[in-house]
Amino acid sequence: MxxxxxxxxxxxxxxxxxxxxxxxxxxxxxxxxxxxxxxxxxxxxxxxxxxxxxxxxxxxxxxxxxxxxxxGGPSGDHPVQRAFIDNDGLQCGFCTPGQIMSAAACISEGHAGSDEEIREWMSGNLCRCAAYPQILAAIRQARQDMEPARG
Missing domain, CATH: 3.10.20.30 (Beta-grasp domain)
Structure with a gap:
């Protein structure tokens, strides 16, 4: 754990x-x-x-x-956590942990190539506050931030 x-x-x-x-x-x-x-x-x-x-x-x-x-790690927030903060990817915050965990997996699984692909692979995570545009922006940012580390 x-x-x-x-x-x-x-x-x-x-x-x-x-x-x-x-x-x-x-x-x-x-x-x-x-x-x-x-x-x-x-x-x-x-x-x-x-x-x-x-x-x-x-x-x-x-x-x-x-x-x-x-x-996250000893050095601080995971890039997805940072991107959610930067893009206001939360409102009430209740779904945020699950959204962040799914977003991190979506990127690492290679399913964040386009907005449409992100929407499809994140479709199992609901946000009752409808912060979907901010969540999408956060995932795009995190994907870009993580690319050098994956290369």
Missing amino acids: NGTDHRIVVAPGTTLLDALREIIGLTGTKRSCDRGECGACTVHVDGLRINACSTLAVMQEGHSITTIEGL
């Missing part, structure tokens, strides 16, 4: 979201729909994005999990 090993005991039906929030205490991952429809609970498992409300914690044993708390 975010580069640190955690050994926890959970009931077989405990979701990854519940384990993160209630057992480990990482509350940056948000609970919203509890059905995998809104993306507020997006985390990375082995570098791939998943909805934490739709997977069981026991299924993630031995996998590398990154939450919003672990996205």
